[in-house]
Amino acid sequence: MASESRLIESIRKRFASLRSTPIVKDAARNDWLRVGIGDDAAVLRPAPGYECVVTTDAFLENVHFLRKVHEAVAVGYKALARATSDIAAMGARPRYFFLTLGLPESCSGKWFDQFITGMARAACEFGLVLAGGDTTKYPEVVIALTVFGEAKRGRAVLRSGAQPGDLLCVSGRLGESELGLRLILGDARNQRRWPQLVKKHFHPQPRLALGRWLASHRLATSMIDTSDGLSTDLSHICHASGVGARVIADKIPAVHLPPELHALKLHPLNLALHGGEDYELLFTVSKKFSGRLPAAIEKIPVTVIGEITRDKKVTLVGADGKPQPLRPLGWDPFRK
């Protein structure tokens, strides 16, 4: 069994080697990090004109992932992708992260190596440098991440800026991650049978370039990532902004179900409304700037799915044209 300092040393080395990759190298040109791993705390000095955007996220065995189903590489990748998605949702640029890791003895060898490989791959893609952390022995794998981004002063996009009349928009396609989850929970072999359909569940892609584009063009009045499901995440925007919303069911870019899966009796609209972990961006745009909104931004399709209302209700307009209340039925770990 490795000692704590040996594990930390191996994490440090693995991430230090990333500093030569193009995206991290580019970020390092404007380095905020005065003291990184190896002291009691890290010391960061934001560049003039910038603010720190900070988020924390837990990724826990048997709650957010299953060691039998999720390979170590995917656990490492997804843990960091989930947390970094919150940085995307602020329109910020990821810079540094802190990893707190509880690990069973049985995971400190090969499992640990693959886990770090997955996390290093994500760090490399997102431009993140490891700045510190904490490792301890624990009966299950528990991961807590703190991700640190940068935004130009006053440019971070909040949940609270939606105005009545704003267009409600979403990136990508919704319900894909939930479909992947259902497939692998139904039969583990589906992971090999339907690699394209489970991909988003294992390797979500935080919409970093899109988020930054929206922030830098000052186009989004409010924004959130769809981690808990459209219905729940939209309720967060409405609550924070003191508004309501009307969503047009037919406009929602819902997951495609191949005909072979129709027997599973899954409803694409339900998956799209309440399925979690798509990590797409849900945002609002003032109607007067709707002409500036391309159909795709940074290669990610963007769809207008409704609008913000003064009336604080959140409703879904079905094919019959009648609005029904849209209740937040997405992921809530404490709801029975």
Next chain:
Amino acid sequence: MASESRLIESIRKRFASLRSTPIVKDAARNDWLRVGIGDDAAVLRPAPGYECVVTTDAFLENVHFLRKVHEAVAVGYKALARATSDIAAMGARPRYFFLTLGLPESCSGKWFDQFITGMARAACEFGLVLAGGDTTKYPEVVIALTVFGEAKRGRAVLRSGAQPGDLLCVSGRLGESELGLRLILGDARNQRRWPQLVKKHFHPQPRLALGRWLASHRLATSMIDTSDGLSTDLSHICHASGVGARVIADKIPAVHLPPELHALKLHPLNLALHGGEDYELLFTVSKKFSGRLPAAIEKIPVTVIGEITRDKKVTLVGADGKPQPLRPLGWDPFRK
């Protein structure tokens, strides 16, 4: 069972009410926090001339505390005190913190209230404002904290600055927390029998004022908090600074054992050398400034216990005057 948003709301309210307490109010005068709890991420803007000091720390049930032994109030207090001690060890001032909490359903009522009461008490004493976090259901209580401090540019005290010839100093008394732990693990009733002896284990006091005094007077060349035990924490300073140390056993301010406890056959020197969780400050001072070092700083006694050597060995000089190797035998969760 409360929903996640209700738990978050109750945490938010509890900590928001602290903003009117003197120490937090004082800190808020120079507020860095542009966006706090309730968005995808917090936004922080350090004041000109200041740097961010950031640390993360996990406090896990059955690893760092036992729910049967440690009352919820003490768990909340100690979790935050431990993490904040790293800010003290940098000579920085605590400002904001993020709480990631995994909680069993059975703990979401009264236990949760008391836990938050303890944490709020600590936040209030240390001047910390809650800036964000994450709550989820989990079979055991898992707590991960990120604490954010401020230091004047370039003034944070690192582990790596110790020079040969520097005096090695420690605050307070060592081994007290370990003694408390042994007492309560031996017999839970000792908690009532020896309240003074178990106090430091349940309610450690990060040496914030001392750490800031040392940083602002530029007196400490290196510093660490004694979380893992003197022998292990000293090895970290020596490793980071590329030096060794000679510790004089007789000079170590070891825990006092009342005569009634002599039957337990505990050795105060061993408790002081290898016992963890005292959260005192271990630091080095250039010999030429030794005259500026008071016997107590901010009411905390400070003791010179040895000196830094060019030779990279770490040794303990016993009563016979002979140096013996001092191995790092403090807390390491992965060592068998």
